[in-house]
Amino acid sequence: MASEGKPASFEGKVALVTGAARGIGKEIALTLARRGATVVIGDIDVDGAIKVAEELKGEGLLADAIGLDMGNVADIRAKVGEVYRRHGQIDILVNNAGICPTTPIEEIQEEEWDKVLDVNLKGVFFLCQAVMPKMKERRYGKIINTSSVEGRRGALVAG
Numbered sequence: 466m467a468s469e470g471k472p473a474s475f476e477g478k479v480a481l482v483t484g485a486a487r488g489i490g491k492e493i494a495l496t497l498a499r500r501g502a503t504v505v506i507g508d509i510d511v512d513g514a515i516k517v518a519e520e521l522k523g524e525g526l527l528a529d530a531i532g533l534d535m536g537n538v539a540d541i542r543a544k545v546g547e548v549y550r551r552h553g554q555i556d557i558l559v560n561n562a563g564i565c566p567t568t569p570i571e572e573i574q575e576e577e578w579d580k581v582l583d584v585n586l587k588g589v590f591f592l593c594q595a596v597m598p599k600m601k602e603r604r605y606g607k608i609i610n611t612s613s614v615e616g617r618r619g620a621l622v623a624g
């Protein structure tokens with residue numbers, strides 16, 4: 466926890482941020498790295514992830530990139546193993562990657578339904594599961610899951 470008026474330091478911590486090749490995830494990664502963490506940019510857009518990691522390193526920050534498909538449990542498990550091999554630990558997991566198609570209810574196909582649940586729900590569960598054993602062993606770990614108001618109510622799409 467940050468003491469009053471002083472931002473928290475993440476020095477010595479390793480943070481895996483999913484969906485950090487752009488948008489909110491990128492900003493989270495930047496903030497953690499600027500406060501001392503080694504940040505692993507995990508994204509299905511591997512080129513984007515590498516670009517962000519390079520940007521961070523250009524600022525003198527500690528960063529790495531890894532291709533990660535949150536819609537594929539085998540890939541999640543393999544990439545968590547790879548992060549442990551490269552960095553030894555994961556102290557902070559930010560489950561930020563998510564997809565939010567705006568297809569009208571009447572037109573949603575089973576494939577799209579499955580993809581949304583795979584990436585936004587199943588992948589998050591199995592990524593948490595993959596990092597938990599070492600967090601429990603070390604008695605330290607922070608997991609932050611991004612949600613959305615879209616989980617509480619439908620979106621109104623013009624058209």
Ligand SMILES: NC(=O)c1ccc[n+]([C@@H]2O[C@H](COP(=O)([O-])OP(=O)(O)OC[C@H]3O[C@@H](n4cnc5c(N)ncnc54)[C@H](O)[C@@H]3O)[C@@H](O)[C@H]2O)c1
Nearest residue numbers: 484486487488489508509510533534535536561562563613
């Ligand atoms: N932007 C908003 O207003 C808003 C509002 C509520 C919730 N959210 C949620 O916040 C998160 C980030 O939002 P954003 O606007 O920055 O999103 P974004 O679409 O700009 O970025 C999402 C990132 O996730 C990556 N990604 C997509 N599928 C992936 C997969 N299968 N595996 C790994 N990475 C994958 C993309 O490549 C991209 O880099 C999302 O989960 C989103 O649903 C955003």
